[in-house]
Amino acid sequence: CAYRAVEAPAGSWQAQQAALAKLQQWELSARLGIITPDERGSLSLFWRQNQDDYRLNLTNVVGKRVFDLNRQRRQIVLTDSEGRRHSADSARDLVFRLTGWDLPVEQLSNWIKGLPGEADRVEYDDDGRPKILVSNDWRLEYLGYTRIDGLWLPSRLTLTHADTTLRLAISQWELL
Amino acid sequence: DARADLQKKLATFERFSASFSQQVFDERGEPMQSAGGTMELSRPDRFRWHTQVPDESLIVSNGTDVWMYDPFVEQVTIVPLAEAVLNTPFLLIAGSDGHRWQQYDVSRQGDAYVVKSRNAAELIKEFSLTFDRQNRIERFVVIESGGQRSEFSLSEVDTSPTFQAGRFQFNPPSGVMIDDQR
Numbered sequence: 001c002a003y004r005a006v007e008a009p010a011g012s013w014q015a016q017q018a019a020l021a022k023l024q025q026w027e028l029s030a031r032l033g034i035i036t037p038d039e040r041g042s043l044s045l046f047w048r049q050n051q052d053d054y055r056l057n058l059t060n061v062v063g064k065r066v067f068d069l070n071r072q073r074r075q076i077v078l079t080d081s082e083g084r085r086h087s088a089d090s091a092r093d094l095v096f097r098l099t100g101w102d103l104p105v106e107q108l109s110n111w112i113k114g115l116p117g118e119a120d121r122v123e124y125d126d127d128g129r130p131k132i133l134v135s136n137d138w139r140l141e142y143l144g145y146t147r148i149d150g151l152w153l154p155s156r157l158t159l160t161h162a163d164t165t166l167r168l169a170i171s172q173w174e175l176l
Numbered sequence: 177d178a179r180a181d182l183q184k185k186l187a188t189f190e191r192f193s194a195s196f197s198q199q200v201f202d203e204r205g206e207p208m209q210s211a212g213g214t215m216e217l218s219r220p221d222r223f224r225w226h227t228q229v230p231d232e233s234l235i236v237s238n239g240t241d242v243w244m245y246d247p248f249v250e251q252v253t254i255v256p257l258a259e260a261v262l263n264t265p266f267l268l269i270a271g272s273d274g275h276r277w278q279q280y281d282v283s284r285q286g287d288a289y290v291v292k293s294r295n296a297a298e299l300i301k302e303f304s305l306t307f308d309r310q311n312r313i314e315r316f317v318v319i320e321s322g323g324q325r326s327e328f329s330l331s332e333v334d335t336s337p338t339f340q341a342g343r344f345q346f347n348p349p350s351g352v353m354i355d356d357q358r
Contacts, residue, residue, distance in 0.1 A: 029209055029210070029230065031230070031231040040249045040355065041249060041251070041253075042249050044209045045209075046200070057202065057208050057324075059200055061227060061235065061246070062225065062235075063198055063211070063326035064318075065322075065324050068324070079322050167248065167249070171231070
């Protein structure tokens, strides 16, 4: 017999999860705080995602580029603060090699939407949205959400991994 | 010549305050980060750069040392002025004697003064300064290698503000980490 795709009840986590998975084109502006045992600072992050391609642009407090990470047609290129271009197959290795920061870009592009990976262990808040997420040695805590076009999207989260803490305060979401 | 003109225009004020809105563009002119706040200057080299939106941060210079307060990570970093990672236009505007200008070429493009560094290693390729009819700076644009551009539009410009004593000092709030790099 024919299966009719049963639309999950609106407002349920299943409906939210499906919508988040479909959301493949978006932009966000955020403050990214980086706290490690020997470094503490924050930068202004602009992130534009388009399917698997992305641009992550980080500037310092007066707007000067720290780095610009671009993935287009499977080519990953990072332009550093001196304007030098570096490329590699893995964005995470490239960022780590050049800055010492561990930034799992591909996973983060889902986590930052509030969409856990299949294998991630998740605790939900009273409104059925992810509150705590654990994935291998990453622990995320979602501290606030904002509602955009009927979708809950994170506005504040912290990510901890080994002795590094990342703080994200997302001031603007744009769904394209 | 254009450089002398520009220095003369800048010499018409010793103190300066304005609100700024800043927009960063990528190399294709697509908008990215934006911010806004106030900037205050009292030559030589005393200034407050207070970003208020979307997140607060404060840079204060007393002419010798620069405090960079970042409430987002509850820290203030103190560095000697020479090492403060600011952007060149502001340092040039903030300076009082002309020696900093030696390493720059200045040309006119329409109503903008375009300043280029002679030192190829300098990160900032070029910046431009535009004045309004009352000789007040209304815009400066910083162009980085690769074409990324940061545009600062100024409003509520005052070229003779009065600053209370201690305006260019910074006392860290309690509980803030102090990273003194002097």
